[in-house]
Structures are given as structure tokens and as C-alpha cells.
Amino acid sequence: MLRTVTAVLIDGFAPFEFGTICEVFGIDRREDGVPPIEFRVCGEEPGAPLRTSLGLPVVPELGLDALDGADLVAVPAAAIRDGYPPAVLDAVRRAAARGGTLLSVCSGAFLLGAAGLLDGRRCTTHWRYAEEFAERFPKALLDPDVLYVDDGDIVTSAGTAAGIDACLHLVRRELGAGPAAAIARRMVVPPQRDGGQRQYVELPIPECTGDSLTPVLTWMLDNIASEHTVAALARRAQMSERTFARRFVAETGTTPHRWLSLQRVLVARQLLEETQLGIDEIAERSGFGSAALLRHHFHRVVGVSPKDYRRTFAQRPAG
CATH class of the missing domain: 3.40.50.880 (Class I glutamine amidotransferase (GATase) domain)
Known part of the structure; x- marks a missing residue:
């Protein structure tokens, strides 16, 4: 503690x-x-x-x-x-x-x-x-x-x-x-940085470094399980698709798709740590939709499967 x-x-x-x-x-x-x-x-x-x-x-x-x-x-x-x-x-x-x-x-x-x-x-x-x-x-x-x-x-x-x-x-x-x-x-920590960090080298939590897209990013996180297209997000931000994509990269350091995928991995990781939900349910709640897609993205980012990650990091009752 x-x-x-x-x-x-x-x-x-x-x-x-x-x-x-x-x-x-x-x-x-x-x-x-x-x-x-x-x-x-x-x-x-x-x-x-x-x-x-x-x-x-x-x-x-x-x-x-x-x-x-x-x-x-x-x-x-x-x-x-x-x-x-x-x-x-x-x-x-x-x-x-x-x-x-x-x-x-x-x-x-x-x-x-x-x-x-x-x-x-x-x-x-x-x-x-x-x-x-x-x-x-x-x-x-x-x-x-x-x-x-x-x-x-x-x-x-x-x-x-x-x-x-x-x-x-x-x-x-x-x-x-x-x-x-x-x-x-x-x-308001910096955006995710590519590097050698894997299972035991923790992933920093990405956040927007500017403020113009903060409402959109917050909405995406609040609706993490929903489908998000660049066109729909650009409309919400009241920008053209081209301007939105350029602004998104400038403020977060990555594309909307990659940012959202990483956020979903972070949500899945938290659910693996703190709940007993099955992999299919976690895939739904985190927005991946299927266990196969969750496993693919989770392994790419974290370096191990969701099952192996839960075995290592799941919180257990004290005592």
C-alpha cells in the first residue's frame, strides 16, 4: 500500500x-x-x-x-x-x-x-x-x-x-x-509514445495536449463501446474531415483509429484487473465487439493475451 x-x-x-x-x-x-x-x-x-x-x-x-x-x-x-x-x-x-x-x-x-x-x-x-x-x-x-x-x-x-x-x-x-x-x-498527461514498453513496462494513459478536441475525446471515452467514424467525429467537432484528422494528429500525436484502439485496450485492461467479467463481455464493453479482436489488439499493445494478463494482475480480495 x-x-x-x-x-x-x-x-x-x-x-x-x-x-x-x-x-x-x-x-x-x-x-x-x-x-x-x-x-x-x-x-x-x-x-x-x-x-x-x-x-x-x-x-x-x-x-x-x-x-x-x-x-x-x-x-x-x-x-x-x-x-x-x-x-x-x-x-x-x-x-x-x-x-x-x-x-x-x-x-x-x-x-x-x-x-x-x-x-x-x-x-x-x-x-x-x-x-x-x-x-x-x-x-x-x-x-x-x-x-x-x-x-x-x-x-x-x-x-x-x-x-x-x-x-x-x-x-x-x-x-x-x-x-x-x-x-x-x-x-493532462502526454499522448501515448511508441517504444519498447510491454507487459511489465506500463503504458502511460494518453490524453489530449491541447483543449480544442477535449470535448470530443471525452465523449469518445464516455461512449467507448460505440462505433466512431472520422466523419461522425468531425461533425461533432464542427470541422471538415480533413481538418479534424489533421487537428487530431497534432493534438494527440496519433490518428483517431489508433487513439481509440489504445483507449479500448486501457478499458479492457482495467476490466481484466478489477472485474470477473468474461472475455466476450469485456470485448463488448470496451468496444472491440468480439473476443478475437480484443485479443489481437490487446496482445499488440500489452504483449500478452488478456487471459495471461488477468492471471498476473487481477486484483484479489485482501486477507
Whole structure:
């Protein structure tokens, strides 16, 4: 369960990557159905200012004892250096030893590597630093081609915005699909990006980056099981078909057909996790119409069959 999250900062940390952690875990979203999370920010010396990579000072009020009892310890990107603060490395090691989950964003993986926590572990980091990372930590099992890697109690993400994907994955893994979807919708996350992510490298939830098509996209999601043609959607958007198709690609990064197919896979995935519905019923509710079509699209996107996915990820009653 994800009840307490502590972000640990060192001098030269990146404000955007830290901000993604704050945005996902640090905002009270109980009105959206997200369980409350106690969010802490700490540094080696409580009250001592730390400089961001932009030179702006930030003052963590808490010391490293804030890592004690945290369900998740988050390490944002920071300037790569030869030596990391020994006290911080020791605190992160203790958090790992007591069973806490560790998350790094972008170059934050270097700190985990320096702590000796990535030896023999699957991980990733920003592609730009992949060669240097591999040289420094040859025992780590680096995969530079994915947005993030979930290796159980250690989750590492690629550069910058991939941290959002990793954070949302952790919310989904620990709190369920509903809270993850609620946070993603509020954040208006980027569109789906093609890449190597498969069954265990979670799919970010696509959303429109502009606002002109938001009502149409929302209507499509609310009517996911219905048939949608470009002509009908263009009429709803009060555009010509050509203009609508061009605008759709510009705002979502993909075509209406591909966007809708992915949304239907996401709906099917949630139903597989949270219900006992049969495959035929899930195919109907998600808009695929037939189990065969569902299996085809689901395997193409997720990398496994719906049946195998349910066996791995279906939520089971506690106790």
C-alpha cells in the first residue's frame, strides 16, 4: 500500500523531475477518489538550502530520518557527480533494507547505482547517460530503450517526462487503476509514445495536449463501446474531415483509429484487473465487439493475451 512517500533531495537536483514526483504524490486528490498520501521532502540537513540545477534555492524542512517508515523513497534527477553524499547513500540503503520501494527519475538512477542497489537489477535511465551509466555500474542490467522499468521494490525511469509514467505506474500498482486514471486526467498527461514498453513496462494513459478536441475525446471515452467514424467525429467537432484528422494528429500525436484502439485496450485492461467479467463481455464493453479482436489488439499493445494478463494482475480480495 502507498501511504507515505518521501522525496530525498541533494544539491543540484532537477526541478522538473522533482516536480513530477510532487504532482503525482504530493497533491491531495481525495475529491477525485485518490486515497490520501503523506508526502515528505527531505535533505541531508533539515533547514539547509539546496540548489536546483537552475541555481534556485530550495529548503527541505526534514532530515534523512524522514525516510524511516516511508513506503516509497523517490530520488529525482540530479547533476551526475563522482561522489554522492555518504549520509544520503546510507539512508537510501537502509530504506531498501527495511523493505521500502525505491523510485528514481532520470539520472536519479546514478544515486541508486552509487548506493550499490542496482547490481543484478533491471533498470533504466535517460538515454543520453546510458553509456556512462553502463560504464559506472557494469553489474546493473540496464535497458535504455524503455520509459521505465518495474523491478519490484526498485522502479527506475528514463528522462524527464518518463518520470510521470513511472509515478503513475506506481499509483496504479499500489492503489489501482481508478486513482491512476484520475491523476492522469487531472495532469493532462502526454499522448501515448511508441517504444519498447510491454507487459511489465506500463503504458502511460494518453490524453489530449491541447483543449480544442477535449470535448470530443471525452465523449469518445464516455461512449467507448460505440462505433466512431472520422466523419461522425468531425461533425461533432464542427470541422471538415480533413481538418479534424489533421487537428487530431497534432493534438494527440496519433490518428483517431489508433487513439481509440489504445483507449479500448486501457478499458479492457482495467476490466481484466478489477472485474470477473468474461472475455466476450469485456470485448463488448470496451468496444472491440468480439473476443478475437480484443485479443489481437490487446496482445499488440500489452504483449500478452488478456487471459495471461488477468492471471498476473487481477486484483484479489485482501486477507
